[in-house]
Amino acid sequence: MNLTVARLTLRQLLGRRRVLLLLLLAALLLAVAVIYRLTGSEGQRAEIFTSRLLSDFGLATLMPLVALLLGTATLGAEIEDGTAIYLLAKPISRATILFTKLAIAAVGSVLLTALPIFLAGAITGAGLDNGIALAFAVAAAVGSLIYCAIFVALSLVTGRALIFGLLYVLVWEGLLAGLFAGTRTFSVRQQSLAIADALTDAPARVLTAQLDLTTAIVIGGVLLVGATALAIRRLRRLEIAGETA
Amino acid sequence: MTGQVAAAGIAVDHVARWYGNVVAINDVSFTLNGGVTGLLGPNGAGKSTLLHMMSGFLRPSAGTVAIEGKAPWADPEIYRRIGLVPERESAYTFLTGREFVVASARLQKLPDPAAAAARAIGLVELESAADRAIGTYSKGMRQRVKVAASLVHDPAILLLDEPFNGMDPRQRLHMMELLRRLGSEGRTIVFSSHILEEVGRLAEQVLVIVAGRLAASGDFREIRRLMTDRPHTFTVRSSDDRRLASVLVAQPTIAGVALEDGMLTVRSNDFGAFSRTISGLARRAGVSLHELLPTDESLESVFSYLVRR
Numbered sequence: 001m002n003l004t005v006a007r008l009t010l011r012q013l014l015g016r017r018r019v020l021l022l023l024l025l026a027a028l029l030l031a032v033a034v035i036y037r038l039t040g041s042e043g044q045r046a047e048i049f050t051s052r053l054l055s056d057f058g059l060a061t062l063m064p065l066v067a068l069l070l071g072t073a074t075l076g077a078e079i080e081d082g083t084a085i086y087l088l089a090k091p092i093s094r095a096t097i098l099f100t101k102l103a104i105a106a107v108g109s110v111l112l113t114a115l116p117i118f119l120a121g122a123i124t125g126a127g128l129d130n131g132i133a134l135a136f137a138v139a140a141a142v143g144s145l146i147y148c149a150i151f152v153a154l155s156l157v158t159g160r161a162l163i164f165g166l167l168y169v170l171v172w173e174g175l176l177a178g179l180f181a182g183t184r185t186f187s188v189r190q191q192s193l194a195i196a197d198a199l200t201d202a203p204a205r206v207l208t209a210q211l212d213l214t215t216a217i218v219i220g221g222v223l224l225v226g227a228t229a230l231a232i233r234r235l236r237r238l239e240i241a242g243e244t245a
Numbered sequence: 246m247t248g249q250v251a252a253a254g255i256a257v258d259h260v261a262r263w264y265g266n267v268v269a270i271n272d273v274s275f276t277l278n279g280g281v282t283g284l285l286g287p288n289g290a291g292k293s294t295l296l297h298m299m300s301g302f303l304r305p306s307a308g309t310v311a312i313e314g315k316a317p318w319a320d321p322e323i324y325r326r327i328g329l330v331p332e333r334e335s336a337y338t339f340l341t342g343r344e345f346v347v348a349s350a351r352l353q354k355l356p357d358p359a360a361a362a363a364r365a366i367g368l369v370e371l372e373s374a375a376d377r378a379i380g381t382y383s384k385g386m387r388q389r390v391k392v393a394a395s396l397v398h399d400p401a402i403l404l405l406d407e408p409f410n411g412m413d414p415r416q417r418l419h420m421m422e423l424l425r426r427l428g429s430e431g432r433t434i435v436f437s438s439h440i441l442e443e444v445g446r447l448a449e450q451v452l453v454i455v456a457g458r459l460a461a462s463g464d465f466r467e468i469r470r471l472m473t474d475r476p477h478t479f480t481v482r483s484s485d486d487r488r489l490a491s492v493l494v495a496q497p498t499i500a501g502v503a504l505e506d507g508m509l510t511v512r513s514n515d516f517g518a519f520s521r522t523i524s525g526l527a528r529r530a531g532v533s534l535h536e537l538l539p540t541d542e543s544l545e546s547v548f549s550y551l552v553r554r
Binding site: 005008081082083086094239 | 293294297300303319321323324325327329333334335336337339340345348349351352353354394
């Protein structure tokens, strides 16, 4: 970690409009939870609703979007707008720069994902029973880290990381993972659900993951390490040409 | 910042760089040891590519680049010795000038970042605007804050890509004075420019890059002479073009004369002699000169001549 890189990255991220969008998205999750609390039922129906809300809105929508926007902004957007050169032309190892950027993206994602998920779970009134809120929050934190590593690496592989990231989330995770069991293995959403399922005492009708915990942890770990290693390699070999060449 | 530093070497040996099928730099070799060197060439000639290879941001496709004997490609440690001023205007617009330079000092792991930043800001005379956000800076001020950030660690080698872009004449003069002083202290300063006069006023030595090749190198005056003494073509309008043509064709400094479409075109091998003698020759022949226009004075045509030479 390099504190100066972290500070610069954080200030640059906070200045981007996309962060505002993410705050709105997180606020929407909380708003739905508040509305349910005011109008919805209690008991197991509330548990099922909470589980659905945290799974479909929290893990399936908020988590990948936050990680995608922060992960691609933290380094890819700086390379795009030309400011990255001021960090890269310094005697700091590229791995340190990468780890710092990844850490900022991951911490930001956890704050904007895991925290609202926990709060939403607590607000509905059913999330604290059986530890659903905490389980989903921990799952979201782990999932955010893996997503960020993937999206940071993607931003170093292609200039269209946002599009490819969205395709992964919508097509691979949203469509293919529902149709073919094999594709679920490489779905961060499914890995996160497996972690949430393992951490809660909720009955099967409230939450059932489609991936077993061991597979989720092993594949998630491989994705995290693999994406980080790829990102470091790409950053070390990143070429920057002048405007007029 | 003012201390003497040991001369630092840049060695470029048979370097080429291509992007797919496009050759950006083709078999360029030179060595630089201290002083101010201008990379001169038209836009798109490959100056930036060359600078980015020297600064470790582009890998040569062939040949070698060495900074003090070490290849700069993928070696961040080289940035303790190099300062780089990129052409692109981008900067952290949300930071003040001082915050930007202090951040650079911290990233260089200097013991007293605030003092180093204050010195560098003083060097580029940006004290009065140092505590304003870079977003409010003019183009020239942004250039200067970039130079301050690149100087903060007192590098032995300073690479600047089109550093005078957007500067007003006073800022330009000041920057030239600064670079000249840094060069006289033993640093190796390399800057790129497509403006002949800029390079002429600052650089002790010049590397002329045209279409990816090193077209000429050496002392600026020598290159200026080569450029001046190249064959020049003029169009002439006079009271009697035919008579003037017959007089001119007998002169040893005239390489060719053409009378086409009522227009007299003259090609001279010696710009100086031709411009000194034409009016006397015309007068003696009883011909009045109405107009004498050089036809190929664009920088591109000058550079093309150097390549063909």
